[in-house]
Amino acid sequence: MREELLAILEKNSRIDFKELAVLLGKTEADVLNEITKLEQDGIICGYHTLINWEKTSIEKVTGLIEVKVTPQRGKGFDEMAERIYNYPEVKAVYLLSGGYDLLVILEEKTLKEIAGFVSDKLSTMESVLSTTTHFILKKYKDHGTVLGKKHKDEREVITP
Amino acid sequence: MRNFLSDKITTIKPSGIRKFFDIVSEMKDAISLGVGEPDFDTPWHIRDEGIYALERGKTFYTSNAGLKDLRSEISNYIYRTQGIRYNPDNEILVTVGGSEAIDIGLRAVINPDDEVIIPQPSYVSYEPCTILAGGKPVIIELKAENEFRLTPAELLNAITDKTKVLILPYPNNPTGAIMEREDLEKIAKIIIEKDILVMSDEIYSALTYKNKHTSIASLAGMKEHTILINGFSKAYAMTGWRLGYACAPKEIIKQMTKIHQFAIMCAPTTSQYAAIEALKNGDEDVENMRKSYNQRRRFLMNAFKEMNLKCFEPFGAFYVFPCIKEFGMTSEEFATRLLQEEKVAIVPGTAFGDCGEGYLRISYAYSLENLKIAIGRLNKFIQKLRSR
Numbered sequence: 001m002r003e004e005l006l007a008i009l010e011k012n013s014r015i016d017f018k019e020l021a022v023l024l025g026k027t028e029a030d031v032l033n034e035i036t037k038l039e040q041d042g043i044i045c046g047y048h049t050l051i052n053w054e055k056t057s058i059e060k061v062t063g064l065i066e067v068k069v070t071p072q073r074g075k076g077f078d079e080m081a082e083r084i085y086n087y088p089e090v091k092a093v094y095l096l097s098g099g100y101d102l103l104v105i106l107e108e109k110t111l112k113e114i115a116g117f118v119s120d121k122l123s124t125m126e127s128v129l130s131t132t133t134h135f136i137l138k139k140y141k142d143h144g145t146v147l148g149k150k151h152k153d154e155r156e157v158i159t160p
Numbered sequence: 161m162r163n164f165l166s167d168k169i170t171t172i173k174p175s176g177i178r179k180f181f182d183i184v185s186e187m188k189d190a191i192s193l194g195v196g197e198p199d200f201d202t203p204w205h206i207r208d209e210g211i212y213a214l215e216r217g218k219t220f221y222t223s224n225a226g227l228k229d230l231r232s233e234i235s236n237y238i239y240r241t242q243g244i245r246y247n248p249d250n251e252i253l254v255t256v257g258g259s260e261a262i263d264i265g266l267r268a269v270i271n272p273d274d275e276v277i278i279p280q281p282s283y284v285s286y287e288p289c290t291i292l293a294g295g296k297p298v299i300i301e302l303k304a305e306n307e308f309r310l311t312p313a314e315l316l317n318a319i320t321d322k323t324k325v326l327i328l329p330y331p332n333n334p335t336g337a338i339m340e341r342e343d344l345e346k347i348a349k350i351i352i353e354k355d356i357l358v359m360s361d362e363i364y365s366a367l368t369y370k371n372k373h374t375s376i377a378s379l380a381g382m383k384e385h386t387i388l389i390n391g392f393s394k395a396y397a398m399t400g401w402r403l404g405y406a407c408a409p410k411e412i413i414k415q416m417t418k419i420h421q422f423a424i425m426c427a428p429t430t431s432q433y434a435a436i437e438a439l440k441n442g443d444e445d446v447e448n449m450r451k452s453y454n455q456r457r458r459f460l461m462n463a464f465k466e467m468n469l470k471c472f473e474p475f476g477a478f479y480v481f482p483c484i485k486e487f488g489m490t491s492e493e494f495a496t497r498l499l500q501e502e503k504v505a506i507v508p509g510t511a512f513g514d515c516g517e518g519y520l521r522i523s524y525a526y527s528l529e530n531l532k533i534a535i536g537r538l539n540k541f542i543q544k545l546r547s548r
Contacts, residue, residue: 004451007451008455019459022458022459022462023455023458023459023528024455024458025458153199155195155197155199156181156195157181157184157185157190157192157194157195157505158177158180158181158184158192158194158195158505158507159177159194159195159196159197160175160177160196160283160284160285160333160511
């Protein structure tokens with residue numbers, strides 16, 4: 001049931017235990033146990049909401065920053081990643097294969113604040129060799145969900 | 161002026177679904193649970209392959225039997241799911257939906273007055289197609305207490321000297337019933353003994369929620385006695401592509417191909433290219449859709465339990481078939497009033513044969529959100545009826 005449970009929760013974290021149990025064909029107690037275990041094991045790390053900020057009047061700018069760093073002896077990239085992700089404005093840090101090492105996703109109110117973070121904080125770190133900053137202009141799809149488009153049922157109302 | 165119409169056609173009743181459709185279409189903001197096709201879009205990689213075929217200019221007829229590559233993939237698919245080997249060269253025919261395969265399959269084997277046994281409730285086309293082919297439909301009324309499975313006794317009872325074909329529509333539309341291996345073995349024994357041909361309509365074979373589907377053609381000695389019909393509509397959410405197929409002994413496929421050749425030429429080329437992709441890389445999509453259907457099925461069964469509505473647990477297709485006999489009205493009355501009073505459209509069981517009286521077909525090819533609203537309204541309606 002684990003995989004199916006996670007698949008449901010990933011799409012709808014607000015679903016209650018009772019309904020989960022029905023959909024999975026298990027008892028509520030089973031579902032509760034499994035979720036508790038998943039939380040304890042750090043498999044479920046949080047329950048978030050997907051928000052299309054563009055539709056609000058709240059200003060947000062998201063930057064994607066490619067960072068090249070010198071890995072440190074004995075620690076690889078982990079310590080650098082930690083130094084970066086400790087900033088609360090950093091939303092995500094990934095280690096990547098390819099042309100650069102770390103991808104940092106940053107959310108701020110203005111472009112200037114992102115620029116400031118890159119020039120004052122990121123670039124000045126000793127092991128950072130170079131950065132390239134991209135700004136997100138429009139989000140079409142996020143977390144598997146197409147934003148701003150309602151699905152319309154195109155089917156005839158009754159078919160055999 | 162002369163009456164130009166064919167007597168045979170004019171005596172055939174139009175589909176009971178059609179009548180209801182006309183009422184529903186006029187009603188705005190009605191929620192429908194009456195659809196017999198998946199709510200999912202055709203997976204993008206399959207659509208993309210169709211688009212690519214158009215871009216490459218694949219816009220001509222294919223061979224009558226269908227693209228060789230597609231027939232090979234169908235052959236592989238049947239082998240990996242059922243362990244039956246069909247020769248793509250002469251035992252497989254690609255058709256315009258499973259519906260065409262039903263029609264031409266019957267036409268290829270029926271002589272005047274041959275009897276065709278049709279278990280009901282079942283899909284609307286078997287009976288008219290039998291009549292059009294010049295055969296005589298013999299109806300078996302399936303029973304709720306058998307979970308709408310066909311029993312050996314019922315079959316034996318219906319067989320006469322004139323019996324030629326048994327239609328075996330499982331997983332079933334509208335009941336959601338399945339036939340498991342043990343059930344099929346008993347039927348197969350009779351089929352072989354009485355030397356009858358089975359037309360096994362397995363269009364919902366990918367959508368079962370207990371064991372994996374078993375085709376009767378996979379049982380010993382049955383391949384020679386079976387026209388196996390399947391297609392892409394339900395498994396891959398490809399209804400509008402109109403693509404199905406028949407697998408059968410080569411003598412039968414040869415005759416079916418003749419009718420297909422003169423009536424249709426070939427199935428749509430774009431769809432055939434898309435279908436190759438579906439069979440090659442679509443297993444995961446099918447599994448994900450199956451899981452979603454299963455969740456909705458469980459949701460409905462639980463909802464019926466809570467509202468105390470009698471319904472056997474179906475393990476196939478995407479339908480549930482609850483019993484409404486307690487309310488003392490016909491299926492059609494119930495469905496009409498439910499539509500008028502609560503604006504939920506459900507197909508009365510009688511659209512699938514007279515023995516569907518007292519039942520409703522509820523489709524769960526809808527999102528859970530949609531089902532919740534509709535079931536809420538159904539519950540309200542039922543409580544209202546009960547409180548009287």
